[in-house]
Amino acid sequence: MSYFAMAALEVTLLGLLGGIAGTLIVVRRRSFFAVALSHATFPGGVIFAVLGYNLLLGQALFAALLVLIMTLLSRVPGQGRQVASGVVLALGFALGTLLTSLNPGLGVPVEALLVGSPLSVSAADIAATAVVLVASLIVTAYFARRVLFHTFDPVGFAAAGFRAWPVELVVVGIASAAVVVAMPAVGAILGVAILIAPAAAARLIAPRIEWVPPLAAVLGVASGLAGLWASRQFDLAAGGAIGLATTLVFIAALLWRRLARGPIQRVKEVVKAKEATA
Numbered sequence: 546m547s548y549f550a551m552a553a554l555e556v557t558l559l560g561l562l563g564g565i566a567g568t569l570i571v572v573r574r575r576s577f578f579a580v581a582l583s584h585a586t587f588p589g590g591v592i593f594a595v596l597g598y599n600l601l602l603g604q605a606l607f608a609a610l611l612v613l614i615m616t617l618l619s620r621v622p623g624q625g626r627q628v629a630s631g632v633v634l635a636l637g638f639a640l641g642t643l644l645t646s647l648n649p650g651l652g653v654p655v656e657a658l659l660v661g662s663p664l665s666v667s668a669a670d671i672a673a674t675a676v677v678l679v680a681s682l683i684v685t686a687y688f689a690r691r692v693l694f695h696t697f698d699p700v701g702f703a704a705a706g707f708r709a710w711p712v713e714l715v716v717v718g719i720a721s722a723a724v725v726v727a728m729p730a731v732g733a734i735l736g737v738a739i740l741i742a743p744a745a746a747a748r749l750i751a752p753r754i755e756w757v758p759p760l761a762a763v764l765g766v767a768s769g770l771a772g773l774w775a776s777r778q779f780d781l782a783a784g785g786a787i788g789l790a791t792t793l794v795f796i797a798a799l800l801w802r803r804l805a806r807g808p809i810q811r812v813k814e815v816v817k818a819k820e821a822t823a
Contacts, residue, residue: 548665549777551666551668552773552783553773556739557766559674559731560770561762562726563739564747565678565681565682567741567761569685570716573696577627580630582611585633588607588640589606591648604725605725607637608725609721612721618633661729661736663787664776664783674726684719692715694707695712727739730784731784735787739788742791746760746764747761748761750798765791769787769791771790772789773787
């Protein structure tokens, strides 16, 4: 399989994964958490690159450590998730930069850790993404009703006798795993672009909540492949091109929503008024 075909397969899997993880991140309002996590796992990749081990494993272990730190910080009186995420983001990026400066002969280019390199993904990277995708599908299918219940009616969820921590564990686990496996393709900085932007766009245009995951998956795959194609056609950085494509998809969805609520809606109202008087 050619390097471009492998990149296209990885981007497709990430787009599909974004339909699940991205929807959970957007609906549960965990976007800043995902951004902080993707940035803060940067030192995990640097440490394992220095030690000569698999970068993905280092980022996964560091992600688990950072989730624990964020959970503990969020329980400090007067603080919250956003504050904890901001602290961890600053810690991770600062530590990654420090470690990079102390190891100028790092075997892996720092740019690859920051913005990714879809055209250099390995079979192991693709396999890891596929495993996370399948596992996310299974776990989400099992916990879907509880996640929706807790998301839209937390008071009723608690009154029904359910515990919130299993739902939080599912959401955080899927989001963290998705962020980690996206690193080789789109890096620490753009790691959440292919996860969050398509899901956010899907929520803007989806008529019902159950339409969001499949729409997010379609938009994620389409924008990812479009960015990958543009990178080859115009000799652009693949990770940056994918990030830009997903952003353009979100802007297009936002404009469509504005039009649907503005001129298009007024036209529909005029047509209905004429039909009523006919």
